[in-house]
Amino acid sequence: MGHWAFLEGDTVVGIGHLRPSWELPGDLPEIGWYLSPIHGGRGLATEAAAALLQHGLINLGLTSVWALVHADNKPSLNLAARLGFLLVGTGFHYGADHRVHVALP
Template structure:
């Protein structure tokens, strides 16, 4: 079974495809998108290589990378895949939203959809998030989503807070 399209009230998260490349490169063109990343994705060639790496994903079915669409426009990128940084292929979530769409709750909406997909649909026993220790907006988002901060470590070339989300028991 292939990767699922995820829908929320305002967003559609579609599996990342080659035709999204230019739109994703445009999302990452703003210098602020590289503030907490050790590569400058405002350089179009760097952003294209990043998209190509994500397009080459060959992991567990129903996981991968999503283009985040708002009113049909690519406004961000999200993922749920085995971590490139944590041991044991732990499932890692990530989210990126164009600064032009910030402050509207769209990152929360997209990340919630990916998290719910992983915990509820895929029945993963944990989902991990690595958030740069100075990235206050994403640290706050991880807390809103219910992630527990469990430590820090050097990941993706800088110090990151390590978070985990666990399934919630169903009460009946």
């Protein structure tokens, strides 16, 4: 687990993490991603987040990966759905309303 920079060539276009959650109980593994808006619309966030998810579920053998997605962040909500995350609830996390998602192997 850790933190990653998303690169396109030599340019950092975003960042991501796969780490024990700071918000969910029991140190559940949490994934997060951010892509600079100027690099959006080309599938880069999908590619990067999919690689992080695969790393967690396959390489590390995690039994679940959790994503807390801001309730108003439609692009990230759509990305979570594309990656196969299941919406399991809502909650107040990181100071705002979030949708709670889980991905299973």
